Amino acid sequence: MKKFLLIALIVTLSIFALAQRLTILHINDTHGHIWPEGEFGGFAAIATLVNQARMSNPNTIFLHAGDINTGVPESDLQDAAPDIVALNLMKLDAVTLGNHEFDNDANVLAKQMNIAAFPFLSANIYKDGKPAFTQYIIKEVGGIKVAIVGFTAQESEILEYLYAKDYEWKEIVEVAKELIPQLEAQADIIVALTHMGSNPVIVGPNSWELAAAVDGIDVIVDGHSHTFYERPEVINGTLIVSAGEWGKYLGKLDLDVVNGTITFVSFRPIKVENSITPDFAVATVLDYFKKAGGEALNVVVGETTIKLEGDRNVVRARDTNLGYLICDAMIWKSGADIAISNSGGIRASIAAGPITYRDILTVLPFGNSLYVIEISGADFMKVLEFTATIAAGQGAMPQVSGVSYTIENGTVKDVLVNGEPIVMDKIYKVATNNYLASGGDGYTTLANHPGYDTGFVLADVVVEYVSKISPITSYQESGRINRVK
Incomplete structure (x- = not known):
């Protein structure tokens, strides 16, 4: 069934009775900034916000639009293990591979994927003629079938020359045009989890160009350009959102889904204030890694x-x-x-x-x-x-x-x-x-x-x-x- 994304909130008694509310929480380009910094509370504060959202609406998914790696020594020296363990505790549903996931050799990436309790997604990266990573997942959330498909900027092959050249970087629009119709037949809503950005790129499309070129994508949760959205961008019926950088904000997108129709309800970037009470488990784990990372500076x-x-x-x-x-x-x-x-x-x-x-x-x-x-x-x-x-x-x-x-x-x-x-x-x-x-x-x-x-x-x-x-x-x-x- 063809789905239509309605930007104006349309409420009728029948829709109100049948609609399922879906909440999409998202971060991107965290780059090791997982501990409190200045006015921002870090991952432990994000965990508190995620827990609150799930209590408010159990039909909630939590996504990361790529670039877990590179930026803070205590994280970098531990191959982003602190970041991934914290995201495990936060029950992240999926991450798309960002270009900085190729800052290190394939062994480091394999170790990170092994530690993670969530999938690393990318549909356009191939090796030996086959997809090198999981292309998509389909999650059933409160009766809503949500397809989450990953795309990684083609320019990553240039930006991360040393290790990304070992892969084949497929043309994103071509891959999407092949995959999206398949996902439409299996899911109620299609979310493209992209690390493509909205800025001009060296090669391939950015996220806006992907939305314009490919029909059927309901939502793009984006990263790469570190763009902060106060409200969604809408292109070709696709909602595009992003949450800036470094875990400073948690994006919160609410949608209603009923009878194949997706209705926009609200979007809000939530500032991750350092005044937010940190989640105890995440804070404890990150404190341990912080000390270990400090010791690692002397390695x-x-x-x-x-x-x-x-x-x-x-x-x-x-x-x-x-x-x-x-x-x-x-x-x-x-x-x-x-x-x-x-x-x-x-x-x-x-x-x-x-x-x-x-x-x-x-x-x-x-x-x-x-x-x-x-x-x-x-x-x-x-x-x-x-x-x-x-x-x-x-x-x-x-x-x-x-x-x-x-x-x-x-x-x-x-x-x-x-x-x-x-x-x-x-x-x-x-x-x-x-x-x-x-x-x-x-x-x-x-x-x-x-x-x-x-x-x-x-x-x-x-x-x-x-x-x-x-x-x-x-x-x-x-x-x-x-x-x-």
Whole structure:
């Protein structure tokens, strides 16, 4: 039976008598922000709100629109186990795979899925010609059959280059056009749990474009763009909702379902205030993990037999081995051609001996993310010409990888990209941090070029790279930028 989503509330005696109220609670893009932060109460407060909603209406489902991973050290170091255990206690019904679920290798994702008491959904990710994950589930809630189908942004293959490339990323609209009619035959309501966002994307559709292109989706619960909705967006008869980021809000959508007709009742983003009484079980578990995560900051992630130079007066005057290592890590993680970073973002050296996660956070304390820009050789030459104007002692002093050049009398010459002369009309991928990508420290030429934020915390990228190359017994410390006086 064809279903119609009615945006105006229509109440008749017959509908009132027969309608079943369905409540959809949802969060997205939590990124490890599961403990109280400032005015927000974290997952323990969300658990209280979820429990209250279920008491008010037993016909309630609770969904997460992706990106459980990456953002808070105590969570990251434990592979998001605290997040998943808390969501288990909260009886999450399903999560869709976000791009940051591919920040780690397949073994970590498999472990997370094994811990979870809820399914990880995505219909458009394939491996070896078959769906790599559960595509959809159908839950019966108070007599209402609810189909929940997952879709993950196609651009994840680009954003999470290192591990997402191991999968086949199907065209979402094509998959949806095949699946949705099948689900219509089995369910009363179809919810697309998407990690696609409403912003422009590199490849494939965003959630709004999916709604416009595919008939039959009743509700889209979305993530990825961290968009905060005060009210649903309605496109092609599909309600689209999202709850911002970091568990700051819990989205609450109420619908009435009767005789194949779905009637919108209300939508409210509930602020997760720190004044909300936390759920005891969730708070207790998260307190334990918080302590364990703090201890994890002292876990050894690598070893060096040499000093990795990041002292302020040195790194802001010349190339250093630590500056090179950070930029090399950027290329290793992103697959970019070139990397450039500002020395002002390097706040300490690493002494010879064991390297802990805390050491790397001390070097890179700002929480910057890894950003990839597409830029022509001619425009990148302008970036290099800017670096020739930077005086010793300034935070803008560059550290680079994948490129070498000479500065002589304020002029840039002999530019090589991976050993080959720079090509002015070629488009290069340049890895940097999100601060420089926005034009920070005077790098205005980097701004306003096509590109994307990988979402990787730069410190975490360096942790991975150090773990890979340890023990460090030597490291290049000069030769990439030659300054001739």
